[in-house]
Amino acid sequence: MKEGKTGIEVSIAASIAAKLARVEVVAAYPITPQTHIVEHLSELVANGELDASYVNVESEHSAMSACCGASAAGARTFTSTSAQGMELMHEILFIASAMRFPIVMAAVNRALSSPLSIWGDHSDVMAARDTGWIMLFCENGQEVVDSIIMAFKIAEDRRVLLPVMVNLDGFSLSHVIEPIEFPSQEKVDAFLPPYDPLYTLHPDKPVTMGAYGMPELYTEAKYAQEMALIDSKKVVIEVMDDFGKRFGRSYKPVETYNTEKADTVFIALGSINENIKTAIDMLKEEGREVGLIHLRLFRPFPSDELIAALKGVKRVAVIERAMPGGAMNSPLFNEISSLVHSNSMGIQLNNYIVGLGGRDVNPEDFHGIIDDMLSPEAKKETPKEEKNYRVIGVRG
Amino acid sequence: MKLSNFVRKIRDVCPPDCSACEKACAEKMGNLGPVINAGQVHKAGVYKAITCVQCGNPACKDVCPNDAIVKDEESGVVRVIQENCIGCEACTEACPYQNMFFDSNAKVAFKCDLCGGAPECVSACPYGALEYFRGGTIRGYLNDEEYLSPGTRACAGCPGELIYRFSQRILGSNTVFFGCPGCMTILMTGHETMAGSRLPYVSCLFTNVISTMTGTSRYYRHIGKEANLVAYVGDGCLSDIEFQALSAAAMRREKLIVLCYDNEGYQNTGNQMSSTTAFGSLTTTSPVGKELRGKDRDSKYMPLIMVAHDISYVATASPAYLEDYARKLTKAMNVKDGMSYIHILTPCPTGWGFPIDKSIDVGKLAVETNYFPLWEYEDGILRLTYKSDKPQPISAYTKLISRYRHMNEDELQQLQRLVDKRFNKLGLYSQSFRQKEALRT
16 A cells, blocks of 8 residues: 555445454445445455455344354454344344454445435434444544544453444445545554454353343343443543554544534534535635534443533534434434533534435535524424424425 | 163063063072062163163272272173172172172172173063163263253253253364254353353354354364354254354355254244144144144255255254264264254153153154154265164154144144155155266266
């Protein structure tokens, strides 16, 4: 890989990141828009460029299962999926986190059928948000590459031992060509030493994995797992800081854009944040100051960092690419709302659903959202309707 | 493990006044007196040893201060060398089965020596109640070590437990077991912080045992580790919910040993119908009522489906034919690459409804009626490993089991036709395979 930036499709870059992390077992099943990641990984294995075992499983259910079996034996393990694939592996996502397997998965976010849609939104990951995985969201291709490398370091830390999902938006991020800088293998090796598992599956040292949890033990086991997930934030920050020092690109669980002067901010996940930044720049030209809080870490939920970022903010528009499914609000809004109200922050919160099933979201849409937030109707503190959100651009 | 042959009771048919076995023994033993007690034979359960079990590591031999007791390597017989016996009676004390005797006149110990390989008691029995059991050949397959934790939480009479323990003894310590929620989980997983056995074990989901094993197998291959990766799972798992993953792993030639304990239903959840439940069977989801009389279709015949995948080794087995199973599992272990699949019919006293001491009889009749033929498939050849000389009608099998009790003559005939059809199909398979082989050679 040459020095400096290379123009490359983000999916291919994601598989190169997995290669730089020296993954040992990859088990994956093809699904649009994840395909280019697994195709390129198969190529790397087939050409002998990546010394790994590639398992052509027959389903995502088996993909995640094989990852669990490999991780149990001590392998550095990687997979990738989208949409229905993530739903099909749903029950195994719980196994991976509860059995503390540090698997890394690139989740190429896509809408769930039906109606059949292969295009991007966050329905898939939002349905998997409580599976006990650490979840990172990426805004651009560089962040995808860096996040995958960081993900292994976070996952395999003895204080963590949890799987990490690196989310990147289907098509709008996965299929675009971006200028990306790849770290050298030597630097990655120095940053990410070989995985040293705490327990492995081998006849030399027999262990039982996944034993019964009787009512006397189950709560404690789940509590311990939950605490590990919550405490992992510390490691996430450490790893991001270390990465910044070594590679010159620093990341934080929560980042802000133009929030210094603005008392109205957007909060969103993923690549849509780049569109929001464009909209913010356009609004600035009109003399309106609006900010963005970009959540890079979604699980564990970075409450302290958000409280700090929300200081001085009066209005928040929570932008989400998933339907609430009968709830009053969408998932991310509920988290923000819980944080704001339990800390009596007195912030006006509004919830907007956008970009479902790959629908374009333009800067003008964000202008409209700001106007909506400032309208007298939106200021009402207590929602009177069961539907406490607006779906932008919906017809009928 | 040393060889061990012994005399055992195989039929519970002794009339109260018969003592033919004891008389024959007394005649053979002469002055010393008999080493078999007719009264105890009458009381003994089926398949119990009724004279000396010729222990692998005899306690009598261990305590003898004068090396007067030896175990014959060839025959497995534990023998008293009377010239060396000093009459201390330590051996009679040490024998846990009270099968060492003492002649107080001659001051020597004596015991059953199996009459040099043709026990008189067996041939004297007019009812065929006794058998000279050549356990030695089975023992030859077993490791000395017992891996299963003491005690069992399986239902009384469960042959699934027998097969699990037996399989562990054959496979040895270089083995990792994989299982899923089901009958055998309670043995395999252990309880709270206690392990089910001294072998490593992964408790997978009902849906992902084979796919989880695939990951482990691939990583082992990647780092050059060799071990037996063994699934011990039921018919509900493999023939129903896990079928897709099994089929795919078979296609990929994953190096795994898959043992299916087929108790013909979801027995752990209380006898619901599975794909391998036989025609006519009463289960809690194929009840007998006005419209439906038990399962209304034939079972899915998993082992032949695995043959269609052309994996390295496929076999059927039964806990009533342990030597046959031991040989097959040993073959599966020695497969160099690819999958081995052994389908074991494990009759379920709880779900099927038969007395807890009849599991082996039921298993035997399943084979003797051709309901569950024993065969193996390797290198493109299918071969029956046991053929009944005179197959019994299916009613001989069904009458033992209460899940078939409602079946009328027509229904039984229908089941008989299904049994015959499957057996004939197997015959054709093995014949055509034989012809193919003949053509090749």
